[in-house]
Amino acid sequence: MAKQTSYTMRDVARLAGVSISTVSAVVNNKGIVGPELTAVVQKAIAAMHFSPHAGARGLRTGRTHMLGLVVQDITNPFFVEALRGVEDQAIEHGYEVLVCNSNDQSDLELRHLDALHTKRVDGILLAPTDSYAVRETLGRDRAPIVFIDCIPMKAKVNCVVTDNFDACYNGVRYLIELGHQRIAVICGRLTHSTSIDRVEGCRKAVQESNLVIREEHLRQGDSHIESGYRIGHSLLQSSDPPTAIFTLNNRMALGILRALTELKIPCPSRVSVMSFDDADWAEVVSPSLTTIAQPTYEMGTAAVDLLLRSIGPGPEQSELKPQQILLKSTLRIRGSTGPVSKS
Amino acid sequence: MAKQTSYTMRDVARLAGVSISTVSAVVNNKGIVGPELTAVVQKAIAAMHFSPHAGARGLRTGRTHMLGLVVQDITNPFFVEALRGVEDQAIEHGYEVLVCNSNDQSDLELRHLDALHTKRVDGILLAPTDSYAVRETLGRDRAPIVFIDCIPMKAKVNCVVTDNFDACYNGVRYLIELGHQRIAVICGRLTHSTSIDRVEGCRKAVQESNLVIREEHLRQGDSHIESGYRIGHSLLQSSDPPTAIFTLNNRMALGILRALTELKIPCPSRVSVMSFDDADWAEVVSPSLTTIAQPTYEMGTAAVDLLLRSIGPGPEQSELKPQQILLKSTLRIRGSTGPVSKS
């Protein structure tokens, strides 16, 4: 018959004929229990399939060994890859990860943050949907936070991000070297530092060559295929279409590609396409997609490292100064970009 | 100065000038506290940003309001989509989800399962890597489990799966109707009920038309692009290549597509390609990919519903009989499949 409830240390202690404290000491490898007693206790533990109650332990120690990860959109492979990094690094250090998808809704994000606080996670990794909303809760005596992918405006906080400015600067320079002068940029929401920095990077490269990004060539999308498709159509059918399109997110690039096929515009001979974020299909899609690849997995692991450092070993809220870790991206040149067509 | 630790009900009680039990009653909306006192307490709660300590609560009530989700491979968009369903449905019912990626390693899977038990999650959703290994721990007095995507061999358990047999039967029938006679099938690991059922479905359709799947046309892959690519190469360069390739996983289809482009074999005019699992890129890739789409998100929500039902309202392990929920898939015909070439 199935037991209603698991065994406790009390049960183990009784079976082993020792005190509860001794069991506890064995479970936690304190190394202060004699070898023969240790063996007896371990046998009892094994026999009962005892496993300590993390809740009770957390109540006592103030540590839950759980980390919270809140992402804007788990549908985006970028965040999945980051999640992998986070999880691997977390379990490496004996932590579990509570994953929350805020689905691009700022209210849901706040609800998740509250829930994580209630669960008393030891730390939070946050790719914010709405950095303004989040900042308000920041001051409270909550778990330390590390931001990923995005720096909440002006705030001095721990974060791990790509060098977005640099990456875009280099990407656009590459396009310019191919001879492109009319470059369109499709960005994400401009409330995000991520988008802002990327656009700035593009601007810098363009300005250095005495070019500009025309007003009508800077578009804002929502990071889904559809929006790329829509914007692609509009861009390509305009009176003076760009010769290169730079998408700041790879799913939008898929939309562009679809628009191109539909309109029978050859790529890259007529229009080049380049995209932020690599993907496993980038190589396979036709034409294969030139991308700027972020070290996404490493972003996850680095964020956990930083977080764990700021959690510290004991319950003391060690006040280290906030760190911003900048990761380098790499340009992966493939088939979708080429020299500008002589028209 | 930041507090070391959050406020407790004791603090709230003191501030509101009431007893702890009263605070508890208010927090839990027991509806037994007078209106004016309720207001006072709520004010105190708000003022202190009090949030109850879930660990302590769980210790007392035996419920943690956490669900564990263990998947083989979070890299696979299929599981991400299921995860979305799980999460949405979970928070809908006031649960959080602890996500674990077992990375196709059975030992890691068991470690996750142990960790979840230690955390005393109220229930577990499991897409098993190794259903044999898992079954051993099953009997113990642990949280109820619902399997997703895969039925652990012969065991009578709760699960939510696609009607894999049926889906493949229909898919292959469609290929046969197009005139294909030499159909290759690339399956996943045959220790999985999923793979087995799918292959059986293919076999049935083929046999009904007095055809066979040749030995050398039934290959086993590992669900990653590379393996599709490798197998594709080998299949296409064999002396008597198939006219249609059916991949039981969509990333392998990407590999096939790459092999086709590389070998300059036109699709679908020379070889048709069909794949299990839909993807957002399926429409965009060229040729667009014919797929069998599983209702993945619904698989997640249905699994949570089933799990929550078997958790029941109280701590009593309600012994409902195990249910197997079968979901229907749909065939999405696109550009990668066509009539067999007259050779």
Add this chain to the structure above:
DNA sequence: AACAGCTTTCGAAACGTTATGATGTCAACC
């Protein structure tokens, strides 16, 4: 006046751990 039956509030005992200080044992030292 005494009591019964409500309703509202409270006190105290769990829940399963860990940590601290106390107790007991034994060997070694003067």
Add this chain to the structure above:
DNA sequence: GGTTGACATCATAACGTTTCGAAAGCTGTT
């Protein structure tokens, strides 16, 4: 032979909730 210290074990008090039964304050009935 006592004192010291080192070591191994234990009893007990937290940790922050929920829950149960008791207490207190009413209203209405006998």
